[in-house]
Amino acid sequence: MTHYRQRRRFVRCVQILTAVLFFGLWEATTRLHILDAFIFSSPSRVLATFIDMARDGTVFYHIGVTLYETLLSFVIVLILGTGIAVILWWNRKAAAICEPYLVVLNSLPKTALAPILIVWLGNNMKTIIVCAVSLAIFNTVIHLYTCFSETDGDKLLLIRTLGGGKKEILSKVILPGSIPSLISNMKANIGLCLVGVIIGEFLAANAGIGYLIIYGSQVFKLSWVIMSIVLLCFIAVGLYALIGLLEKIYQKRL
């Protein structure tokens, strides 16, 4: 037990040390003009930029926009994906018809769609949301539909022996039984939605972290770019933790 704890403490120490070393070296090399601070920025400059932008609130505005877009597309994927999977499960013929299209759309690199989306939907948030949704939706539908179809046949029989029909099979067995699978899918989706939103913001935005990155690189404010990337790390970890929390709550209820 103590051995185990010791090992964990060691790992944690090395992890922190690595980070300190990395940022320290970065700072030192730019100060000593080994690295060009104009191109590589430096931790102190990034921090200064952040404090600067935090003071007038702009950074929080951009974070808010990206978070809003990510969560909105995530919820759309969740509802739409589950809805479509239910419809396909209910209607096997529709599922058989849709299958090849789903497979193709799922394997298509969705970033290729982004330029078309701008033409179709315009230079606005709609494009960003659709971009993010398109990135995650097909995989969600396929994953959930497979999960629904693979539900233990005896459980379906059980509902029938209790006098239930297809509707009860769906509401009492299929949906509640798919929650763990849905949660693992959500974990993947939150990341995908963030990717989709950033891609969308690269192309069609005047706010958000993706916009900051593109704008910063265009006007050569590398401190902006790097700060945005660091912020993205925090956002990604935060969103993932949020889903983890949901999972914990669900498991505790069990």
Place this chain on the structure above:
Amino acid sequence: MEPLLSVDHIDYAYHTLDGETKALDHLSFQVHFNEFLGIIGPSGCGKTTLLSLIFGLLTPEAGRIKIHKALSRNHKMPIGYMLQKDHLLEWRTVYQNVTLGLEINHQMTPGYIKPVEQMLRDYGLDAFKHVRPSQLSGGMRQRAALIRTLAMKPNLLLLDEPFSALDYQTRLNVAEDVYKILRRKHKSAILVTHDISEAISFCDRVIVLSGRPSRVKAQVPIRLSLEEKTPLKARSAKEFKDYFNQLWGELNG
């Protein structure tokens, strides 16, 4: 008296891409009120198919299945069907599991709930009402499954090898419990089993089915010289061995 259930010359075949599997062939038998009927037969001869037909999950291709009017009149679920495994749903508590059928049939009324709570108390599950099924022992799970079936107050129970997933000792005990519960509630039952001893000890009459396509090969009324028959006591009755040999002969002859 008119029988509780009469199965008249039913035929059933499964149609698949590979062709047709004829499962039942002009099968006929009857079940009387308060009777426990045993059905034994070779593996894959169509026993489960027969229960599905009686319950109404399948429709016979020929012949008919008649339930006594007293049963089908103003009763949603005159027949209860208990599967081989308990299939308790892990995301529901034991209580939510035993009331699943009532929930499905919109019968969550005191008239149905009260007997369920009484059964939970009677069969030693009251303390486990709010735990998950994984915390129950095999025997308790099977009792919970029985309560779930009985909750809808069926008169006739279809039991498809309900004890076969249990280890031997639990199996004897659970069979004893289920027997007493069903007798006390004056239910009728059809018990499908692979186990000849179980059929003799549990049932008033045993039907032996032939191999596929199934027809009734023999009907053996079980009469044991006991004051009060229960599955455990039946095993020590002196006629037990003779019935065993007779049924064994019918099955393998």
